[in-house]
Amino acid sequence: MDSPVDARFVEEARKFRLRFACPDCAYFQTESRSCSNGYPAAPHLVTDPVPGSVVIFCKSFELL
Numbered sequence: 016m017d018s019p020v021d022a023r024f025v026e027e028a029r030k031f032r033l034r035f036a037c038p039d040c041a042y043f044q045t046e047s048r049s050c051s052n053g054y055p056a057a058p059h060l061v062t063d064p065v066p067g068s069v070v071i072f073c074k075s076f077e078l079l
């Protein structure tokens with residue numbers, strides 16, 4: 016799911032230490048920077064988005 020990032024998103028993500036990207040997912044393979052479920056990881060690698068960007072959430076995300 017694509018979600019536009021605004022200043023409020025950035026503020027709340029930092030304040031509440033929200034995790035939503037592959038590097039914080041249980042299925043992420045750190046060495047190969049890939050998804051063990053076979054999904055493309057590239058669209059979900061940004062952990063600290065900036066206003067004006069877009070976060071693409073993965074439905075299979077599982078917090079480490």
Ligand code: SF4
Binds near residue numbers: 041044049054
């Ligand atoms: S399940 Fe989704 S969030 Fe988790 S590593 Fe794979 S692509 Fe990334």
